[in-house]
């Protein structure tokens with residue numbers, strides 16, 4: 001489906017669809033200004049590789065020739081999932097709320113990264129006491145709830161950060177992410193599921209089967225990417241999508257985390273691929289479906305550290321790299337300033 005598709009769209013999604021399909025363009029002149037300054041810095045042309053691209057990306061999407069990272073935010077959205085009844089996670093659903101407390105108490109991996117590197121961690125809890133429907137027997141959400149949750153996610157960036165990293169917490173969510181990706185891109189459960197928190201072979205088989213049952217049950221309702229999200233996704237995925245979309249309209253570049261955050265972003269991509277042009281993919285998660293999802297969208301992640309945690313950790317580490325890239329760009333000496341001879 002694309003922006004010009006004529007398939008009927010459930011009414012609650014009309015405005016959201018417009019926001020996704022018709023996001024503002026980036027600022028090419030701001031990007032060009034970064035490239036011009038890069039050429040003056042004391043290094044061989046292009047030698048900082050993707051660090052140079054990151055700064056150019058920030059300039060383009062912030063719309064500023066000298067981008068800033070004064071107020072970077074990590075937004076972690078937490079939700080619970082009825083599909084945990086199918087034995088698809090190695091951990092109990094109670095862990096979602098317990099980890100939310102751990103995030104704010106400062107004990108989680110994402111908490112430590114954010115404290116060490118001065119990233120503002122904000123955690124958004126989505127009705128943890130009310131898990132979404134078990135996708136193997138009913139839709140995760142109705143369309144109204146899905147639209148309202150996307151709208152909630154849009155509010156998450158109200159503090160106007162200059163960068164937002166998108167992360168999640170939700171026991172069972174690698175199963176719904178796999179189902180959503182299968183619903184958007186095709187394929188079977190086995191193509192998209194991985195071990196998540198560390199399920200054994202039997203658990204992996206249960207995940208693939210749960211996804212296949214959900215796909216068969218909801219097939220007729222997967223008429224557009226937003227309806228697909230409602231049926232196969234979850235609240236934190238809908239909220240992540242909302243934050244990603246809103247960021248585009250407020251000139252805030254985005255770094256997407258791993259497999260689950262990528263599944264949320266994929267909904268926008270399925271509406272129109274350019275809807276994610278303001279997003280970097282922080283890393284390639286070890287969750288097996290992540291590489292497939294990135295490939296399906298033509299995205300090259302920044303890092304590949306064998307991580308499979310979620311929480312926004314891969315995105316946050318990429319933000320640390322972005323901070324270094326920007327610091328180099330703004331503080332390095334030029335050839336003139338340093339008295340270094342330029343290229344022959």
Ligand SMILES: Cc1cc2ncn([C@H]3O[C@H](COP(=O)(O)O)[C@@H](O)[C@H]3O)c2cc1C
Pocket residue numbers: 088089090091095099168169170171172173174175195196197198199309310311
């Ligand atoms: C202690 C703990 C901390 C986590 N932090 C992120 N996740 C990650 O694991 C969950 C998804 O995996 P699955 O689909 O297998 O349940 C999500 O909550 C995700 O963010 C965690 C999981 C656990 C157990």
Ligand SMILES: O=C(O)c1cccnc1
Pocket residue numbers: 174196197257258259260261285286287290307308309310311
């Ligand atoms: O990459 C992810 O998002 C991920 C991987 C495993 C468990 N939870 C999340």
